[in-house]
Amino acid sequence: MPRATYIDPAGKEHTLEADAGTSLMDLAVKNGVPGIVAECGGFMNCASCHVYVGQEWTDLVGGPSEGEMDMLDGAMSDVLPTSRLSCQVPLSDGIDGVRVTIAPEQF
Amino acid sequence: MTAPAVLVVGACQAGVQLAASLREGGHDGRVVLVGAEPHLPYQRPPLSKAYLSGEATPESLALRGRSWYDAQGIELVLGERVVEVDLDAAHARTDVGRELPCERLALTTGARVRRLTVPGADLPGVLYLRDLAHADSLAAALPGAQRVVVVGGGFIGLEAAAVSRAKGKDVTVVEFADRLMARAVAPVVSEFYRGAHEARGSRVLLGRGVVGLEGDDRVRGVVLDDGTTLPADLVLVGVGVHPRVELAERLGLTVEQGAVRVDEHAQTSDPRVVAAGDVALLPNPQAPEVLVRLESVQNAVDQAKTAAATLLGRVEPYRALPWFWSDQAGIKLQIAGLSYGWQQAVVRGRPEDESFTVLYLRDGHLLAVDAVNRPADYMAARRGLSRGRVVLSPEAAADESRPLKELLVPVPV
Numbered sequence: 001m002p003r004a005t006y007i008d009p010a011g012k013e014h015t016l017e018a019d020a021g022t023s024l025m026d027l028a029v030k031n032g033v034p035g036i037v038a039e040c041g042g043f044m045n046c047a048s049c050h051v052y053v054g055q056e057w058t059d060l061v062g063g064p065s066e067g068e069m070d071m072l073d074g075a076m077s078d079v080l081p082t083s084r085l086s087c088q089v090p091l092s093d094g095i096d097g098v099r100v101t102i103a104p105e106q107f
Numbered sequence: 108m109t110a111p112a113v114l115v116v117g118a119c120q121a122g123v124q125l126a127a128s129l130r131e132g133g134h135d136g137r138v139v140l141v142g143a144e145p146h147l148p149y150q151r152p153p154l155s156k157a158y159l160s161g162e163a164t165p166e167s168l169a170l171r172g173r174s175w176y177d178a179q180g181i182e183l184v185l186g187e188r189v190v191e192v193d194l195d196a197a198h199a200r201t202d203v204g205r206e207l208p209c210e211r212l213a214l215t216t217g218a219r220v221r222r223l224t225v226p227g228a229d230l231p232g233v234l235y236l237r238d239l240a241h242a243d244s245l246a247a248a249l250p251g252a253q254r255v256v257v258v259g260g261g262f263i264g265l266e267a268a269a270v271s272r273a274k275g276k277d278v279t280v281v282e283f284a285d286r287l288m289a290r291a292v293a294p295v296v297s298e299f300y301r302g303a304h305e306a307r308g309s310r311v312l313l314g315r316g317v318v319g320l321e322g323d324d325r326v327r328g329v330v331l332d333d334g335t336t337l338p339a340d341l342v343l344v345g346v347g348v349h350p351r352v353e354l355a356e357r358l359g360l361t362v363e364q365g366a367v368r369v370d371e372h373a374q375t376s377d378p379r380v381v382a383a384g385d386v387a388l389l390p391n392p393q394a395p396e397v398l399v400r401l402e403s404v405q406n407a408v409d410q411a412k413t414a415a416a417t418l419l420g421r422v423e424p425y426r427a428l429p430w431f432w433s434d435q436a437g438i439k440l441q442i443a444g445l446s447y448g449w450q451q452a453v454v455r456g457r458p459e460d461e462s463f464t465v466l467y468l469r470d471g472h473l474l475a476v477d478a479v480n481r482p483a484d485y486m487a488a489r490r491g492l493s494r495g496r497v498v499l500s501p502e503a504a505a506d507e508s509r510p511l512k513e514l515l516v517p518v519p520v
Contacts, residue, residue: 026167029170029171030169030171030172030175031172031174031175032171032175032178032179039404039405039408040152040404040432041150041152041153041404043152043153043156043157043432043434044439044482045430045432045439045441046430047486067439067482070481070482070483070486071482071486073483073486073487074483074485074486074487074489074490075486107489
């Protein structure tokens with residue numbers, strides 16, 4: 001099962017694994033990783049699951065869609081080139097081991 | 108002395124958040140979360156959307172994994188109902204006789220569907236949509252159905268209608284009011300959605316009531332008050348909900364307009380009891396002199412946080428900006444703020460493009476925004492409205508040469 005490592009707002013690392021297809025948001029929230037609020041449940045309506053993808057992973061993870069960019073635009077924390085809404089990033093074998101930093105503030 | 112034991116009745120969006128917020132706030136007393144449904148607490152919005160179209164599973168709907176409750180020290184009791192609460196004696200009892208501690212009580216019992224009472228309403232094939240069991244029944248019935256009649260042109264009905272239509276069913280929506288989603292959006296948005304559903308092949312009948320359902324071993328037709336009968340082999344009813352106030356009534360709490368009355372701290376008429384979510388009648392966070400019921404994930408979550416704060420002895424008035432969304436037929440409707448009492452509804456963009464924004468104004472300021480396929484405007488509205496009063500004239504609102512982000516500058520209240 002592919003794994004993901006989250007660095008939470010306190011700087012603590014959490015490494016979890018899930019079936020491919022599970023979103024990074026879902027994996028974090030179901031397991032209580034602090035800092036991802038995901039109020040709308042993963043349907044791109046709240047911009048509170050904001051993460052920064054580790055630099056070395058951005059090519060493999062890919063960038064946000066246009067709609068995702070529009071939502072990120074209103075996010076509470078600064079939007080960087082590595083920003084993604086974690087509900088829109090499915091875990092896969094292709095990004096096994098991905099590292100993301102959770103944005104310091106969410107809506 | 109340890110902190111009081113809190114009993115949270117209703118293991119759902121509001122209940123889970125309330126329990127989570129108690130722990131986040133440092134509460135170290137017992138937290139017991141009781142739910143009548145046998146499933147791990149789950150999110151409801153996908154039931155009329157992704158779950159119905161087969162893109163979500165019961166597991167994916169769960170709000171938290173089971174290990175989360177254990178890690179948080181939240182005791183989960185599922186498949187049982189709290190039938191007796193004695194706050195003086197600080198204990199409660201479920202329908203199977205389980206004794207639970209209850210020094211403080213949180214009511215997050217939500218609401219049940221309002222049922223049709225016309226003749227034939229009990230025929231097989233007449234379905235509702237509120238919980239997972241309903242959604243499973245509907246998902247099982249859809250493949251074999253040909254003519255779906257949706258009674259009620261509110262969010263649930265329209266979302267389910269869109270999914271049914273996308274599956275190739277013959278779909279008719281029957282709405283009693285003269286427009287769709289009448290309580291929630293302005294006429295321009297209602298009219299847009301009527302057109303959008305019809306453009307995708309559904310029929311929308313407005314200003315019609317259902318007076319009966321016909322059929323023998325199952326429903327075969329829906330009889331309208333204009334004398335016509337719509338052939339139907341599946342009827343989905345979405346005509347609203349009734350808050351579950353039985354426990355509140357038994358405890359003698361103030362129940363008004365069929366809901367549990369709370370103040371801006373989610374406090375009920377008993378200082379030991381808070382309530383949050385669909386069950387509550389609360390001061391409008393944007394205009395506290397008006398009482399409202401808010402049926403949304405956002406209210407369940409934010410009001411639950413306020414309720415937890417109250418239980419923790421922190422005084423935080425509930426002022427979170429209401430927001431809401433509805434996904435129908437691939438169209439994204441995102442709503443920021445409550446538009447009750449609007450005086451002008453200014454449209455930016457063109458409904459014909461299936462991309463437009465409606466700004467609701469009153470007394471020279473912005474009340475709310477409905478964004479249709481315009482997430483950038485929705486987020487600009489959420490940011491602006493969350494930070495203070497947004498002064499905006501109808502003329503400025505209509506000036507499309509300036510992006511909305513620039514126009515929505517809040518004046519801190």
